[in-house]
Amino acid sequence: MSSSNDIGMDALTEPYREALRRGEFVVQHCKACNRDIMYPRHLCPFCYEDDLSFTPGATTGILHSFAVHRVGSPSGFEDQLPYAVGIIKLEGDVQFLARLWPDAEGDWGQYELDGEVVFRAADADEMAERPVPWFGLPA
Amino acid sequence: MSDTEPVFIGFGEQPSGRYPNRPFMGDLVRVGAAAVKDADLTMGEIDTILLIPCLHSPADQADLVFSRVVEELGLNKKVKAQYMVHSGGSTSDNTIRTAAGLIESGQAKNVLVLQAEKWGSAPVKEMIDMLTANGIPREWEKQSGVSFNAVGALIQQRYMHESGSTPADMASVCVALRDWANLNPNAMYKDKKLTVEQVLGSKMVTDPIRAFECPMLADGACALVLTSRGNARKLGKDRVVRIAGEGGCVSHYSIGQEREVGKLGWEIAGPAAYEAAGWGPEDADIAEIYDSYAAVLTSGIEGLGLAPKGEAARMFARGEFSPGGRLPTNTNGGLLSAGHTGVGGGTALLTEGVRQLLGRAGPERQVEGATRAVCGGSGGTYMDSQVLLLEGVSA
Numbered sequence: 001m002s003s004s005n006d007i008g009m010d011a012l013t014e015p016y017r018e019a020l021r022r023g024e025f026v027v028q029h030c031k032a033c034n035r036d037i038m039y040p041r042h043l044c045p046f047c048y049e050d051d052l053s054f055t056p057g058a059t060t061g062i063l064h065s066f067a068v069h070r071v072g073s074p075s076g077f078e079d080q081l082p083y084a085v086g087i088i089k090l091e092g093d094v095q096f097l098a099r100l101w102p103d104a105e106g107d108w109g110q111y112e113l114d115g116e117v118v119f120r121a122a123d124a125d126e127m128a129e130r131p132v133p134w135f136g137l138p139a
Numbered sequence: 140m141s142d143t144e145p146v147f148i149g150f151g152e153q154p155s156g157r158y159p160n161r162p163f164m165g166d167l168v169r170v171g172a173a174a175v176k177d178a179d180l181t182m183g184e185i186d187t188i189l190l191i192p193c194l195h196s197p198a199d200q201a202d203l204v205f206s207r208v209v210e211e212l213g214l215n216k217k218v219k220a221q222y223m224v225h226s227g228g229s230t231s232d233n234t235i236r237t238a239a240g241l242i243e244s245g246q247a248k249n250v251l252v253l254q255a256e257k258w259g260s261a262p263v264k265e266m267i268d269m270l271t272a273n274g275i276p277r278e279w280e281k282q283s284g285v286s287f288n289a290v291g292a293l294i295q296q297r298y299m300h301e302s303g304s305t306p307a308d309m310a311s312v313c314v315a316l317r318d319w320a321n322l323n324p325n326a327m328y329k330d331k332k333l334t335v336e337q338v339l340g341s342k343m344v345t346d347p348i349r350a351f352e353c354p355m356l357a358d359g360a361c362a363l364v365l366t367s368r369g370n371a372r373k374l375g376k377d378r379v380v381r382i383a384g385e386g387g388c389v390s391h392y393s394i395g396q397e398r399e400v401g402k403l404g405w406e407i408a409g410p411a412a413y414e415a416a417g418w419g420p421e422d423a424d425i426a427e428i429y430d431s432y433a434a435v436l437t438s439g440i441e442g443l444g445l446a447p448k449g450e451a452a453r454m455f456a457r458g459e460f461s462p463g464g465r466l467p468t469n470t471n472g473g474l475l476s477a478g479h480t481g482v483g484g485g486t487a488l489l490t491e492g493v494r495q496l497l498g499r500a501g502p503e504r505q506v507e508g509a510t511r512a513v514c515g516g517s518g519g520t521y522m523d524s525q526v527l528l529l530e531g532v533s534a
Contacts, residue, residue: 039280065400071344071345080284085284087397113296
């Protein structure tokens, strides 16, 4: 997915993606104002310092909303259908889009808005191809 | 009101739908010529052209930026400035703000606003991919596979959760818009009826949104002419449309960063506009608010105070926003039934607001005595909530 739009982005994206490939989830952290940031930015959007690094993210979050793709997808996701994406809110006031694992029934009917979801990594191949956090229902 | 106050004095529109034999530039000049004639101006009196972007083709977009329209309209060395304003679906609102400022300050006399789009004739998959690639942080969230329909679905899921609205309530929004489209000869779905049963019987595309709840990409074109109130009087205009108030809120870039996906930015956008207008939502005669998915519209209606919190979808189900209802809403059929003409969907709603306030929506669809309109637009992944309060007045 590299293009002229991505010039110079590696220093920012690689540590994040590398963590996902290891099965870990990190969020950006500003040491100057001690706040978490997602998605990662070039300058802290709160204090505009650039003392930014990655820190382990909370592995439990709240589902704000979700959508299940059944028919139609962006190019490159056809073989993923059906699949779900959700907006996850974490402690520390960060939120982001994530993939949602199917529930015990193999669908997404058991997910509830404002309910708890937990980070559960997908395998390294999937993370290499589509680096994005995956969340599921608590065990 | 002062002589320098900006007012709408004319409009033009081409039917929305699939018109593969209607070229892009042809639509632009036809709709522009129609609007200028409607304003009782001659083309040579237009000194500023504000362009609303197209999304179907980078080449056509480049033509717009590099003033091809000026040349096609025979206005070489006559027009002072022509340029584009772009904020996706809210472009029309921001363009009107720009036009109003230019007129009020004396930098422009007669402004022609032009829009055309060929989404209905362009390759659908390409258009969907383009929409999906934009408005989503490509380095961080594109990898989730979120589609444009999913953005609408995330909003609708949350709206339904917060309001307790049922799938049938949400379907009734689409049905009300179709009932309006059936009265609009320029609507894509002017001839096709729609029922709640048909919506609920259509296939699930992106839960909770079904096939008949997705907007259809359409070709379309609109133009508007604005001038000063003093000039409108000189032209012998009887009725004009003024901008009574405006407000806005840019709430996010990525839908993943919207804190309240079921609400968006409407509650922040509304109050300043109503305060400037000196009237409130209870005084509105019509509403024309961005509606590419049902919950985008219900969140706008509620956020702008036109329905109690959480009640808009149920009020749709009771027919309160339908033809003959308490508050006629999206009287052209909206994006969902007049057709999603890209950035032009908002322009079409605004044009309809102006048309209604000028009393020229035709015998079937004109809202009798309509003088106050609440117009709202939203761009990208519903990144902003823009409101214009329009008023029909004598010049």
